[in-house]
Amino acid sequence: xxxxxxxxxxxxxxxxxxxxxxxxxxxxxxxxxxxxxxxxxxxxxxxxxxxxxxxxxxxxxxxxxxxxxxxxxxxxxxxxxxxxxxxxxxxxxxxxxxxxxxxxxxxxxxxxxxxxxxxxxxxxxxxxxxxxxxxxxxxxxxxxxxxxxxxxxxxxxxxxxxxxxxxxxxxxxxxxxxxxxxxxxxxxxxxxxxxxxxxxxxxxxxxxxxxxxxxxxxxxxxxxxxxxxxxxxxxxxxxxxxxxxxxxxxxxxxxxxxxxxxxxxxxxxxxxxxxxxxxxxxxxxxxxxxxxxxxxxxxxxxxxxxxxxxxxxxxxxxxxxxxxxxxxxxxxxxxxxxxxxxxxxxxxxxxxxxxxxxxxxxxxxxxxxxxxxxxxxxxxxxxxxxxxxxxxxxxxxxxxxxxxxxxx
Amino acid sequence: xxxxxxxxxxxxxxxxxxxxxxxxxxxxxxxxxxxxxxxxxxxxxxxxxxxxxxxxxxxxxxxxxxxxxxxxxxxxxxxxxxxxxxxxxxxxxxxxxxxxxxxxxxxxxxxxxxxxxxxxxxxxxxxxxxxxxxxxxxxx
Numbered sequence: 001x002x003x004x005x006x007x008x009x010x011x012x013x014x015x016x017x018x019x020x021x022x023x024x025x026x027x028x029x030x031x032x033x034x035x036x037x038x039x040x041x042x043x044x045x046x047x048x049x050x051x052x053x054x055x056x057x058x059x060x061x062x063x064x065x066x067x068x069x070x071x072x073x074x075x076x077x078x079x080x081x082x083x084x085x086x087x088x089x090x091x092x093x094x095x096x097x098x099x100x101x102x103x104x105x106x107x108x109x110x111x112x113x114x115x116x117x118x119x120x121x122x123x124x125x126x127x128x129x130x131x132x133x134x135x136x137x138x139x140x141x142x143x144x145x146x147x148x149x150x151x152x153x154x155x156x157x158x159x160x161x162x163x164x165x166x167x168x169x170x171x172x173x174x175x176x177x178x179x180x181x182x183x184x185x186x187x188x189x190x191x192x193x194x195x196x197x198x199x200x201x202x203x204x205x206x207x208x209x210x211x212x213x214x215x216x217x218x219x220x221x222x223x224x225x226x227x228x229x230x231x232x233x234x235x236x237x238x239x240x241x242x243x244x245x246x247x248x249x250x251x252x253x254x255x256x257x258x259x260x261x262x263x264x265x266x267x268x269x270x271x272x273x274x275x276x277x278x279x280x281x282x283x284x285x286x287x288x289x290x291x292x293x294x295x296x297x298x299x300x301x302x303x304x305x306x307x308x309x310x311x312x313x314x315x316x317x318x319x320x321x322x323x324x325x326x327x328x329x330x331x332x333x334x335x336x337x338x339x340x341x342x343x344x345x346x347x348x349x350x351x352x353x354x355x356x357x358x359x360x361x362x363x364x365x366x367x368x369x370x371x372x373x374x375x376x377x378x379x380x381x382x383x384x385x386x387x388x389x390x391x392x393x394x395x396x397x398x399x400x401x402x403x404x405x406x407x408x
Numbered sequence: 409x410x411x412x413x414x415x416x417x418x419x420x421x422x423x424x425x426x427x428x429x430x431x432x433x434x435x436x437x438x439x440x441x442x443x444x445x446x447x448x449x450x451x452x453x454x455x456x457x458x459x460x461x462x463x464x465x466x467x468x469x470x471x472x473x474x475x476x477x478x479x480x481x482x483x484x485x486x487x488x489x490x491x492x493x494x495x496x497x498x499x500x501x502x503x504x505x506x507x508x509x510x511x512x513x514x515x516x517x518x519x520x521x522x523x524x525x526x527x528x529x530x531x532x533x534x535x536x537x538x539x540x541x542x543x544x545x546x547x548x
Contacts, residue, residue: 023428345461350522351521406436407436
């Protein structure tokens with residue numbers, strides 16, 4: 001029996017999409033690791049923006065522009081408080097995690113020289129691999145992989161052995177999207193700093209489960225996408241330590257990121273605007289702040305406890321199905337279950353589940369190296385959020401059993 | 409049988425089912441009964457690009473008719489290629505080139521597949537037609 005302090009039925013009423021049917025069946029949404037659903041409170045903020053104060057920010061002298069600017073900058077402060085960031089200008093608003101990582105990877109071009117080493121964990125998704133490979137191609141840097149074991153845990157002894165004075169940068173996800181593993185980022189950050197390497201943590205998958213504290217972590221860069229925390233798509237955060245953000249060159253040129261432009265020379269704006277060229281996703285930024293308000297009103301501790309119970313329950317129920325194997329069995333993991341059934345392709349299971357109204361993700365989850373590691377084409381991934389229920393887990397389990405009977 | 413009459417037969421078969429779960433079950437059965445491609449032809453060259461699961465198709469000419477064999481690592485995809493092979497195998501290349509594929513819409517196959525699988529279906533049809541064009545060129 002799941003014991004929770006959360007009133008799940010009331011919470012579910014906040015999410016209008018959960019009332020819809022898919023293929024004639026009530027929607028069971030278990031693809032939260034890809035994107036979470038949006039509560040009415042956040043939808044209302046988006047509607048309010050477009051109905052009442054849609055205007056471009058920072059440059060306008062008219063009232064609407066000022067209102068939009070105030071709301072956008074208030075969102076930045078909410079993000080700062082949520083992640084316990086020391087300075088507001090250390091919050092760079094981006095289009096999301098991929099944008100944030102590319103910004104840093106491009107900025108590091110002048111800090112990496114031939115032979116310098118960049119360490120990457122074996123369980124990254126493509127967004128946290130490809131920009132660094134491109135950096136290495138530009139600079140002659142060498143990408144080295146921190147291996148993982150069969151449980152989907154990083155082999156920390158190997159990580160420590162890889163660290164040296166050649167290491168310039170270490171990057172790793174806080175939580176693996178494909179396996180749910182929570183990585184020991186505190187240890188990674190501390191050890192990397194001892195060899196003077198900078199650390200970027202991709203917090204996209206951690207964001208809905210863990211309230212990360214930037215000052216306590218002492219991390220150099222941390223990235224988040226709003227759509228993983230009940231916010232809209234197309235907006236996210238790059239946290240960077242002021243000293244690093246001052247060192248990195250601007251990523252894109254354009255309006256708002258300049259101090260002064262002449263045809264002879266341009267000088268750049270101060271942080272955070274130096275990295276925020278052009279008109280940003282204004283409404284998205286405001287709604288990002290509202291989404292964090294919403295998540296905090298529920299409480300991250302209660303969310304984590306409830307999701308852990310859902311995870312345990314779903315794991316037990318799914319493992320009772322003969323031939324089902326779970327990939328990612330780390331001791332410390334979030335509410336993600338990646339699995340396959342012997343002799344069945346994950347796409348087939350996903351297709352049948354969809355016909356039953358159950359939304360799961362199938363495939364390589366943009367993390368092909370993980371699939372190569374396990375020598376599988378992909379997995380079925382069920383990922384749970386705080387608005388999911390034990391009854392929905394039961395529907396999933398029955399759906400998987402039915403799919404198995406049909407497909408084998 | 410002509411391509412058109414086989415297509416009509418398939419449309420009739422699919423119309424017998426009340427819902428799409430039954431149609432999937434039927435496709436899965438078709439996939440299971442698909443004569444498998446010879447292992448030597450399961451090469452990267454014979455993989456159809458555009459499918460998220462792997463699909464291998466081999467074509468060879470038997471007198472003036474084209475014979476297709478195929479396999480897939482996913483059973484529903486195997487069912488889809490089984491339907492296409494039933495329509496296009498043992499037919500003259502020119503007839504395959506000229507054939508329309510309206511039956512796919514008539515049985516609702518495309519709309520009931522995920523976008524990635526629907527793209528795969530389009531790729532499969534395209535590939536079978538490309539084989540037909542290649543062999544028709546040889547025959548000419």
